[in-house]
Amino acid sequence: MYVPLDRAAIVFPGQGAQAPAMAAPWHDTSAWHVVETAESVLERRLDQLLLDPDLRPTSTTETQLCVLVTSLLAWEYLQQSLRGTGGPLAVAGHSLGQFAALVAAGTLTTADAIRLVAIRGSLTEATCRRHPGGMVAVLGVETQLVETVCRRSGSWIANDNAPGQLVIAGTEQALGATEQALAKLGVGKTIRLDVAGPFHTPLMAPAAREFTHHLRSVPFTAPNRPVVRNSDGQVAGAETDWTAELTTHLTAPVRWRDTQRRLVELGATSLVELGHGTTLTSIARRTVSDVRLISISDPHTADRLHDPIPETAQTSA
Numbered sequence: 001m002y003v004p005l006d007r008a009a010i011v012f013p014g015q016g017a018q019a020p021a022m023a024a025p026w027h028d029t030s031a032w033h034v035v036e037t038a039e040s041v042l043e044r045r046l047d048q049l050l051l052d053p054d055l056r057p058t059s060t061t062e063t064q065l066c067v068l069v070t071s072l073l074a075w076e077y078l079q080q081s082l083r084g085t086g087g088p089l090a091v092a093g094h095s096l097g098q099f100a101a102l103v104a105a106g107t108l109t110t111a112d113a114i115r116l117v118a119i120r121g122s123l124t125e126a127t128c129r130r131h132p133g134g135m136v137a138v139l140g141v142e143t144q145l146v147e148t149v150c151r152r153s154g155s156w157i158a159n160d161n162a163p164g165q166l167v168i169a170g171t172e173q174a175l176g177a178t179e180q181a182l183a184k185l186g187v188g189k190t191i192r193l194d195v196a197g198p199f200h201t202p203l204m205a206p207a208a209r210e211f212t213h214h215l216r217s218v219p220f221t222a223p224n225r226p227v228v229r230n231s232d233g234q235v236a237g238a239e240t241d242w243t244a245e246l247t248t249h250l251t252a253p254v255r256w257r258d259t260q261r262r263l264v265e266l267g268a269t270s271l272v273e274l275g276h277g278t279t280l281t282s283i284a285r286r287t288v289s290d291v292r293l294i295s296i297s298d299p300h301t302a303d304r305l306h307d308p309i310p311e312t313a314q315t316s317a
């Protein structure tokens with residue numbers, strides 16, 4: 001499964017990738033020191049939460065930490081296996097995954113990313129208690145129609161993932177009104193998501209205001225490889241104000257469709273999902289299906305990236 005990483009974009013999943021024992025494949029690897037770093041930063045144990053198949057996170061904060069740490073474990077392992085052979089063409093992350101992308105680009109340290117995500121999770125959790133709501137996947141409906149229905153019902157598009165694959169968010173009342181309106185039109189399908197609140201909407205403004213104070217205390221450095229922002233699908237430059245970007249990110253929609261297309265425009269011939277699951281490669285099949293799609297959730301798959309068999313002789317992973 002040889003994949004030339006200088007022509008690959010690495011993408012990191014968001015909160016929806018969470019699953020019990022998601023970090024277990026990385027437990028006996030040298031990358032596990034990432035967990036030790038996280039436990040030191042947070043002054044708490046994480047290993048059981050990351051390894052126990054019968055234990056699920058009970059809060060937004062725990063869920064986000066598990067997803068981030070698992071992505072960073074995968075990135076650290078891949079970094080070690082590269083052995084000086086170079087890195088990916090570009091990186092990006094879906095929602096929460098943007099923090100892992102910033103670590104991969106050298107813009108954030110692992111410790112700072114973990115600290116910020118813990119704070120972010122706590123702040124959004126508190127906001128969700130004050131402004132309860134949820135998220136709903138809308139499948140098979142044109143974006144313009146969904147935008148119109150959302151505007152009338154008081155909800156918002158939170159994720160524009162792919163053609164015919166959107167996520168809306170808002171209060172329970174607004175989401176119910178949106179679902180009813182779409183049902184009356186007889187279009188598409190809606191699926192309630194198992195999340196704690198209306199993420200990536202203006203309802204997260206209280207969390208954003210608090211978060212910006214914490215972001216100002218963290219040093220951000222210029223990326224060592226292109227990072228595509230998921231707020232607008234543009235490449236972040238040295239001048240990017242990450243305090244402003246990550247603050248706005250809490251209340252603005254994730255433009256993942258644009259992000260994927262930008263990665264391909266940069267020259268990516270492979271899209272490598274790094275962390276847990278296949279959420280992003282599944283989405284990519286609707287948007288950039290002409291590139292090779294690979295998901296890496298364990299060391300064995302990561303090692304196969306360096307298999308010397310020519311790419312043209314392989315089947316799609």
